[in-house]
C-alpha cells in the first residue's frame with residue numbers, strides 16, 4: 229500500500245498566480261499527498277522547475293513525448309486520483325471547453341477518467357474572466373462534471389481591483405482534500 233493519502237496531478241498555466249499555487253502544493257505535500265506537476269510552456273515564465281521539484285520531489289512534466297515506451301498523457305492520467313488546473317488561464321479554459329488537445333495539459337484533460345475529480349481554479353484579469361467566451365467555457369466544462377473554484381473580487385496582477393483574482397490557497401487546499409474525502413477517491417479502500 230502506498231504511503232501517500234492520494235496521488236494529485238497539479239497542472240499550472242501562465243499566470244502570476246503560479247506563486248500562490250505553490251503554497252497549495254507545499255501544504256498538500258506536507259499533509260501526505262503525492263504530487264506531480266505539469267507546467268505549460270508559458271507557466272515556466274512565472275515559476276521555476278527548481279521550486280516545484282524541491283516542493284514535490286518529482287520532476288516537472290512539460291513534454292508528453294518524453295516517455296519512450298508509453299504515452300505519458302495516459303500514464304499520468306491513470307496515476308492521478310485527482311487533477312487540478314491551478315492557476316487556470318483563460319486560454320487553457322477555452323481550449324478545454326472545445327476539446328483541443330495540442331499540449332500536455334489539454335491532452336491529459338481528454339484522457340482523464342471523468343469519474344475522478346478534476347478541479348479548475350481560474351486566475352485572470354476581470355475582462356478576460358467576464359468575457360462571454362470564458363464564461364461559456366466554464367459553464368460547458370462544469371456541465372461535464374469539472375469542478376470550478378470561482379475567481380474572487382480583489383487585487384489583480386494588472387494593478388486593479390476586479391473579479392478574476394484566484395481563490396486563496398487555503399480555500400483551494402480545502403476544496404481539494406474535501407473532494408478526496410467525499411468518497412470520490414479513497415486510496416485506503418482501493419488499496420492503491
Ligand SMILES: Cc1cc2nc3c(=O)[nH]c(=O)nc-3n(C[C@H](O)[C@H](O)[C@H](O)COP(=O)(O)O)c2cc1C
Nearest residue numbers: 241242243244268270271317318319320351352353
Ligand atoms: C505578466 C503576464 C501575466 C499574465 N497573467 C495571466 C493570468 O493571470 N491569467 C490568464 O489567463 N492569462 C495571463 N496571461 C496571459 C497568458 O500567459 C497567455 O494567454 C498564455 O498564452 C497562456 O498560455 P497557457 O494557457 O498555455 O499557459 C499573462 C501574461 C503576462 C505576460
